[in-house]
Amino acid sequence: MPDEDLAPMADELSGILKWIEQLNEVGTAGVEPMTSVVGHPLHHRDDVVTDGGCREDILGNATETADGYFVVPKVIE
Amino acid sequence: MSTSLTSLTIADARAQLGDRSISARELAESHIAGIEASRALNAFVSETADRAIADAARADARLAKGDAGVLEGIPVAIKDLFCTKGVLSTAGSHILNGFVPAYESTVTANMWREGAVMLGKTNMDEFAMGSSNETSYYGPVLNPWRRPGDNRDLVPGGSSGGSAAAVAAQLCLGATGTDTGGSIRQPAAFTGTVGLKPTYGRCSRWGIVAFASSLDQAGPMTRTVGDAAIMLKAMAGYDAKDSTSVDVAVPDYESVLEDSVKGLRIGIPAEYRIDGTPAEIVALWESGIAWLKDAGAEIVAVSLPHTKYALPAYYIVAPAEASSNLARYDGVRYGLRVDQGDLTEMYEATRAAGFGAEVKRRILIGTYVLSAGYYDAYYLQAQKVRTLIADDFKQAWQKVDVLLTPTTPEPAFGVGEKSDDPVAMYLNDILTVPANMAGLPALSLPAGLSSQGLPLGLQVVGRAFDEETVLRVGRALERAAAFDGRPAPWWRSS
Numbered sequence: 149m150p151d152e153d154l155a156p157m158a159d160e161l162s163g164i165l166k167w168i169e170q171l172n173e174v175g176t177a178g179v180e181p182m183t184s185v186v187g188h189p190l191h192h193r194d195d196v197v198t199d200g201g202c203r204e205d206i207l208g209n210a211t212e213t214a215d216g217y218f219v220v221p222k223v224i225e
Numbered sequence: 226m227s228t229s230l231t232s233l234t235i236a237d238a239r240a241q242l243g244d245r246s247i248s249a250r251e252l253a254e255s256h257i258a259g260i261e262a263s264r265a266l267n268a269f270v271s272e273t274a275d276r277a278i279a280d281a282a283r284a285d286a287r288l289a290k291g292d293a294g295v296l297e298g299i300p301v302a303i304k305d306l307f308c309t310k311g312v313l314s315t316a317g318s319h320i321l322n323g324f325v326p327a328y329e330s331t332v333t334a335n336m337w338r339e340g341a342v343m344l345g346k347t348n349m350d351e352f353a354m355g356s357s358n359e360t361s362y363y364g365p366v367l368n369p370w371r372r373p374g375d376n377r378d379l380v381p382g383g384s385s386g387g388s389a390a391a392v393a394a395q396l397c398l399g400a401t402g403t404d405t406g407g408s409i410r411q412p413a414a415f416t417g418t419v420g421l422k423p424t425y426g427r428c429s430r431w432g433i434v435a436f437a438s439s440l441d442q443a444g445p446m447t448r449t450v451g452d453a454a455i456m457l458k459a460m461a462g463y464d465a466k467d468s469t470s471v472d473v474a475v476p477d478y479e480s481v482l483e484d485s486v487k488g489l490r491i492g493i494p495a496e497y498r499i500d501g502t503p504a505e506i507v508a509l510w511e512s513g514i515a516w517l518k519d520a521g522a523e524i525v526a527v528s529l530p531h532t533k534y535a536l537p538a539y540y541i542v543a544p545a546e547a548s549s550n551l552a553r554y555d556g557v558r559y560g561l562r563v564d565q566g567d568l569t570e571m572y573e574a575t576r577a578a579g580f581g582a583e584v585k586r587r588i589l590i591g592t593y594v595l596s597a598g599y600y601d602a603y604y605l606q607a608q609k610v611r612t613l614i615a616d617d618f619k620q621a622w623q624k625v626d627v628l629l630t631p632t633t634p635e636p637a638f639g640v641g642e643k644s645d646d647p648v649a650m651y652l653n654d655i656l657t658v659p660a661n662m663a664g665l666p667a668l669s670l671p672a673g674l675s676s677q678g679l680p681l682g683l684q685v686v687g688r689a690f691d692e693e694t695v696l697r698v699g700r701a702l703e704r705a706a707a708f709d710g711r712p713a714p715w716w717r718s719s
């Protein structure tokens with residue numbers, strides 16, 4: 149983020165967090181945190197390969213590829 | 226070009242396609258012409274006219290054979306959050322620059338299987354984060370509605386603002402939207418259209434760019450309640466590729482639409498009467514109550530005591546999930562890449578250039594509320610409050626069948642009016658967010674005009690997987706409201 153944007157962003161984030169802090173008023177002793185609104189058990193599926201063989205599709209949107217791989221700037225000297 | 230073809234409802238178009246008094250091709254062509262003449266609205270990121278003509282030809286062939294799907298030959302627009310195979314999919318963000326998916330989202334695949342015709346991809350707030358469509362990298366969408374005698378531009382709401390504007394301006398017969406905190410219902414209210422957020426789990430999220438995975442849900446945006454019923458039937462259904470998709474039968478929503486609401490219990494939650502709500506919104510709500518009472522429903526006062534905490538809790542949960550979901554945009558595998566220095570610098574430069582200000586705000590908040598030392602105080606507390614919000618609704622369902630509320634605390638506002646104050650923008654979703662937090666189905670329908678001549682929406686919230694009753698009550702309200710407002714087409718080039 150450019151330096152000149154930092155101060156306004158900090159002010160905006162402080163404003164948002166201050167507004168969020170009203171949640172501290174709510175008594176939540178003994179309340180379970182929500183983990184799913186659905187309440188349905190997750191489905192199990194067989195542990196088998198259901199997709200694949202589409203390397204060209206997967207690489208098709210990359211800026212830079214070589215020999216079937218994505219290319220990134222060098223990370224090991 | 227015929228304007229009458231673009232003013233049809235989906236139900237009417239289906240009938241006329243069915244008896245071959247119109248062809249899918251002419252229906253598609255009249256919409257393509259309308260879209261080309263309406264670029265001033267900026268409702269579309271991509272127009273797919275050639276694709277629409279090809280889809281229409283296929284639809285005409287199937288109609289001729291008597292082999293028509295639920296949406297056979299119906300021209301629709303798709304929010305640019307849905308991945309569409311071979312068609313640019315941007316999520317309104319620069320970071321997905323040039324991204325052409327090699328796969329199709331389940332919801333859109335369902336619609337194509339049922340014969341729908343794709344007109345294009347609609348503009349939206351970046352990553353669906355916004356309530357005005359002003360956060361899109363592709364520029365703001367303009368609301369087809371203006372205050373009479375005032376030529377200032379208004380926002381169409383967001384995040385599904387392009388879809389809402391396209392439906393209102395008769396650029397398509399229906400459009401898909403997604404709703405994480407109100408992103409279908411609030412733009413529907415701002416544009417005088419119908420928007421339905423189904424129950425969480427009703428429509429597959431697979432292939433829809435993720436914002437907040439525990440809240441996101443796709444739904445239809447149309448000009449009538451009946452059309453929403455038709456579109457939902459085509460969009461919905463269990464999908465093994467989305468672990469939160471629920472394996473329950475999809476009912477024939479249309480068949481119950483005209484059923485009487487006599488004897489239904491309609492809850493009126495006191496907490497939705499927020500201080501400062503304009504008198505005209507309260508008056509519209511009271512009209513809605515009177516209409517349902519006249520139709521034989523029983524009106525019951527209910528209390529949802531944690532309502533005021535839904536929005537601040539949402540602004541912890543949604544950014545937390547977004548910060549995680551958006552971590553994948555790194556410039557390596559797809560989308561924008563800004564080459565600069567080493568790998569870390571490339572990531573930083575790509576994300577700095579690729580994300581807009583609102584997305585950055587939410588990633589920062591989400592990362593903060595999930596960080597060690599703050600997790601319990603923010604994230605865990607918000608998830609507990611979310612349980613209390615869901616419990617409020619469960620209590621209400623002991624006494625009532627649906628809830629009736631206004632959709633938004635105000636009508637459409639001006640472009641640029643709220644862009645400097647994030648919290649003021651967030652407050653637009655104060656009446657829509659609770660249904661997302663509890664995963665419940667909720668419908669917005671146009672029910673009247675404000676004193677300044679802008680559409681206002683009423684919201685019907687129902688029990689989980691009871692879209693049928695929500696639609697039935699919506700239809701009763703639609704009948705009574707007899708809303709027939711249309712924006713004057715100031716935006717059209719000839």
